Amino acid sequence: MDTTGNTVFIAGGTRGIGLALARRFREAGNTVIIGGRREEALDQLAAEYGFDTVTVDVTDLDSVLTSRDRVVSAHPEVNVLVAMAGIMVAEYVKKPDFLEAAERTVETNILGTLRLIAAFTEHLQTRPDSTIITVSSGLAHTPLGITPSYNGSKAFIHLFSETIRLQLADTSIKVVELCAPALRTELMPGGSQVEGFYPLESYIEDTWAILSEQPDVTEVIIDRVKPLRLSEVENRYAATVEMLNSHVH
Structure with a gap:
């Protein structure tokens, strides 16, 4: 894609x-609209960075369709959808209450992404050069034992991205998947303070370098995530699973 x-x-x-x-796209001269559930946060970011904003709850189809209509009405030239929706929750399948967390994960990570893509794909086909960006994880390929539904949801996003790329090959839409490593964010509480996780700013710069230098890239795999993403391909899956889970009790 053109950045x-x-x-x-x-x-x-x-x-x-x-x-x-969003910040990196704007720095590169793109027009950026951000979505979120909390109007207060959206207003603050609009004031700080100059983003256009729209409220959206990806667990609610009507909300997704309303946000689509608002975005397309205000910005008919919109040509890039970053269809990211993610929560990460520890689950323990020995306990029956794991189902509640699992259902929330599927509702957000899988169905939320599907709702966004379904809402915007018709419009994106009208643009001469458009892109759908999805966000998966190294855990789609090498599992963390405490997050089974998250791992599975990201495995779904990976294969779904691969498949719709085939279906959209005769359209103007490119499909680019970002395969993320463990990052210093609050995806799980306290994650931003874990020194072993990769700094978010470094991840964005690594990702941006690949997007800029490889305009035809379909899956962005930075060096940091390769141990997980390629563990099975490189015949070290069992050892990588053991390493990844050795600190988890």
């Missing part, structure tokens, strides 16, 4: 990867 001259809508753009991407 300049776009009009970009980022659902889930009020914190973490979404906000960092």
Whole structure:
């Protein structure tokens, strides 16, 4: 994809990867609209960075469709959708209450992403050069034992991205998947303070370098995530699973 001259809508753009991407896109000269559930946070970010904003709850189809209509009405030139929606919750399947967390994860991470793509794909096909960006994880390929539904949701996003890329090959829409490592964000409480996690700013710069230098890239795999993303491909899956989970009790 071209990293300049776009009009970009980022659902889930009020914190973490979404906000960092929004800032980077804007710095590169793109028009950026961010979505989120909290109007107060949206207003603050609009004042601080100059983003256009729209309220959206990806767990509610009507909210997604309303946000789509508002974005397309105000910015008919919108040509990039960052269809990111993510929560990460520890679950323990030995206890029956794990189902509640699992359902919330599927509702947000999988169905939220699907709702966004379903809402915007028809419009994106009318733009001459458009992109859907999805966000998966190294945990889609090497599992963390305490987050089974999160791992599975990101595995779904990976294969879904691969598949819709095939279906959209004869359209103007490119599909780019960002495969993220463990980052210093509050995706899980306290994650921003874990020294072993990768700094968010470094991840965004690594990702931006690949997007800028490889305009035809389909999956952005930075060096930091390769141990997890490629563990099975490189025949070290069992050892990587053991390493990843050795600190988890």
